[in-house]
Amino acid sequence: MILSFALSAQQHLITNVTGRKTVSLNGDWQYIVDPYETGFYNYRWQERAENDREAYWNSDVPDNKTDRKEHGYTDEYILKVPQDWNSQDSKFLFYEGTVWYKKTFNAKLPSANERIYIHFGAVNYQAHVYLNGKKLGKHTGGFTPFNFEIPRGLLKEENNFLVVKVDNKRLKDEIPTLNTDWWNYGGITRDVNLVTVPNTFIIDYAVYLEKASVNAKQKTITGWVVFNEAASGDLTIEIPELKIKTEAVYKSDTARFSIQVKNLQLWTPEKPKLYQVILSSTQDRLIDKIGFRTIEVKGKQILLNNEAIFLRGICIHEEIPQEIRRANGQRDALQLLGQAKELNANMVRLAHYPHNEAMAKVADSLGILVWSEIPVYWTIDFANADVLNKAKLQLKEMIQRDHNRASIIIWSVGNETPVHEARTRFMRELVIRARALDNTRLISAALEVHNVNGTQTIDDPLGQYTDIVSVNEYLGWYGGLPSNCRNAKWSVKYDKPLFFSETGAEALGGFHADSLTRWSEEYQEWYYREQIDMMKRMPDNYVGMSPWILNDFRSPRRNNPVYQEGWNNKGLFDQKGNKKKAFYVLKNYYAEVERSTKH
Template sequence: MKTIKISLILSVVLLTVFNNLKAQTNLIHNVLNRKNISLNGTWQYIIDPYETGFYDYRREERKENDREAYWNTEKFDNKTDKKEFGFTDKYSIKVPGDWNSQADKFLYYEGSVWYKRTFDIDLSKTNERIFLHFGAVNYQADVYLNGKKLGVHKGGFTAFNYEIPVSILKAKENLLVVKVDNKRALDEIPTINTDWWNYGGITRDVNLVFVPQTFVQTYSISLAKGSHVAKSKTIEGWIKLNQKANENVTLEIPELKIKQVLKIDGDSIAFSVKTSAVQLWSTKSPKLYQVNISTNAEKITDKIGFRNVEVLDGKLMLNGKQIFLRGISVHEEIPNEIRRAYSAKDAQHLLGQAKELNANMVRLAHYPHNEHMTRAADSLGLFVWSEIPVYWTIDFSSNEVLAKAKTQLEEMISRDRNRASIIIWSVGNETPVTEARTLFMSKLVAKTKELDQSRIVAAALESFGIQGVQTVEDPLGAFTDIVAVNQYIGWYGGLPDNSRKVSWATKYNKPLFFSETGAEGFSGLRADSLTRFSEEFQEWYYKEQVGMFKRMPANFAGLSPWILNDFRSPRRNHPTLQEGWNNKGLFDHDGKKKLAFYVLKAYYDEMEKKFDK
């Protein structure tokens, strides 16, 4: 047996992390591996563009006992009753799923839709606490159960839950109603204008989660920063209960023969474990270990990989070795079905396409993707860039908007902090350079580092030059760990061969990364390379870009071109070549590879040989 030395620590840094978690004391993590009942399936709906079920005719929110409120549980049995709404199987919708793809009348709909279903529950187990957990709802969710409002959540791509008071539950026919509103607004995250489809609905899993009175709410388990170089490596982290308790928690990693009983006096405990047996996670060998966390009342399991990512001397390093990110940007969308991706099967499909390209990294743009994606990336050995939708022209002067951005940042990091695949947290995309914006974004960078010091922090900057030396000197680059920039030389300016006239530099001694580059190619449009929108033009674009990549400075750390698949966007309105689609994908609407795919794959094959010897 390997010698294992175990010690307990509770540093100022970890205390800070615990304090930062207080804003989410009600959010349960690792729901997939807890006792739960799925509420996925067929729900009934009412389209409510005037929000009649929520507001009365004076535009005041309806009261709990208002018979015209769409969450009301009263029965209308008298023939003289006036009732102007009702749920019926005639209007049914699948959950999880966006509404846009489920009926033609929803295609461009933005507004409120009421969702309703009922469920039964065994009330004999009164010792358990019950939570209603949503993987995501776009954008605002007002949640009601048996006529009582449980709460409101804003943010279309992060999880939330509410504890259900046992007093309002019934054994049969519990009425669950959710008002979903996907209208865009200037003071929301994202703001009113984006370049992707605003899919509305309950887009991710819904579960009832059962936990004991005192339970493990969340935890962080990772390789200690810098310990990858030591003979005896350190696994460290913390475990947080939902409330203060005097209780033992057992941490176990069976394959490493680690088992330690931790005494919690309060709500949190930090730990540090030394072992020489751990195999480090990498894209070539994505080793995951089963981790068990148990109390007298529950046992939680997870699959966790251990690795170290850092920036050293302007280079991006994994486990002490320089890496090159052969990336691709991905939207959470299944093009051939024109819908949001949401399932484990969808994740395997999208990430499988990335693997076909010989990518070792995916940029999950422009919002946190579903948990199946990050867990699949763990097992497939793909690096992940995960991002919040601070996008383009939000109100950078608003403290309220900043608070919303921080909330989404915290929710993203909290859910996925134990995923080895995630090496980059991104705080935004293509934000305009102003003093207010840089202050706003720098606060998000600082918040990210408060919550997680084990990963790289980035933001996708912009470059518009098409010739000469392009020096990236955006002031936000002083705060991020890498300098990531979106450039479209030859698509949004000039022609692809303008890339031959460009060289790159940055004022910061940090890795330089192209977070986007690309050109549209309409699948099946075959012409000469000068015909814009043809597959040949897109192919030429990538050939010229690859030539430029090969002339990049030594701190060039990789790229994530835009994008894996064609995707829906209302901004793209050419009547024959777009029709509401952004066609920059390397795969077309039906999953067919375009000519440009093979150009990028050949380059990635070459870079794999160079860096993965």
């Protein structure tokens, strides 16, 4: 099987930025809050010309004492990058709109044999990027990476003037759309780097295990490398620990290779083995750590390395509740995934958007399986072709960034989208696109359960296109009591693996009462006990669950003045990082499942 993601060399989203020659632009950035977008539009609401002196991407320094400047950057107004703006100053708590970021920096100029890019891990939501008064480009989408090449001659050795217009307004024709159930953290939320590469460089690559060889003594590692421009030469592939060093010839912009390997240790949650892989051409050299495993569906089971696996999951938002901020980087990933490991989970659903790059890398090292998702969420504009194209772009950017991560086993194309013809066409297009980009992983979406004449029914037409049937259900929280689980009847239209992608109940951490009292830890504990008993009675295609959610998180939709106050409190850890009683119910269930699958 050939991974079908290889891109045209004209699509220059650089992968494995941490493996390149980089200069970080993280740290303190000056800012201007611009709710009327004065720095972008003139008083006739027309986009300002590039050389407009009043445009906020141009210098704020007056030429002389008669010169009029109505904007200015100052160290009195500083925002940290990477980080959301909401958590850095109380005036930003509910702010949605434009903030201009400015960074002054020095740089080493590229040689004649080098190119230089500016790379953003993510900016929420729309970013316009300017360097020394020249626009480099625009990117839309709050959770995926992007980069722009800096034209030769524009970069200076000293006092470069980098400006980013960041706008996090929610819009009907964007992804996500107006209505979500999480905090709309604005800002430059992930790393910013200058990336220096050779003129001809490796823009993307894939190295993976052929499914057909998983049980063979001699396994097959297959892959491809795409260069940024048409070229020809020899590509060297090395895996030092396996004593592999081989070459492939590339023509045009692509090289493909296939290597026979003995004594390959497969990546598993129990033993997450990673190998150093080195790819080098005449001009470029990249190093990555890659795990080799296969994932597929056979009948009613999910097979990891051709063995059935039960997904002991939990959902995670990209948020650190104790600090009320967007999560980013390795330290935060270790906290969140460490909590999941403490729960006895072997899988996480990263909801409802692509999380920062460190999450999948840390999951690789810890042996945690990952569901990664784009924010096609609830009721986006499914009849709008432009919206579909935006969804496809975010899908491509997510997959391109992380398709070498062994931990990721599921690409999800959306969450809880309402069933109607336009929506199903839209979602089917995303499933087709995801398979075209990467046919080595499973494709799914979080569907909804509907009560039909007293029966919990799963018959969403999207289920015929996905590899597994994944559903969100809240029997006993949004309808009835947890005890309703005891007599629940289930009807599943599709003879595929059945995965419960969400279930949960809210509890205010530290609030204790009897189990009938909503919002109490005891009610949530009861809910989990009844849910788990119901799961144990599921048919034999039941392959796991990822309850909602690991940690309490911020949401403007949650406005009970006693038990919520802007928080969704369905977490198993509360706002201060304390475990709730339901944590131990799920932890014990997962320990029981783990013991049973080992015998």
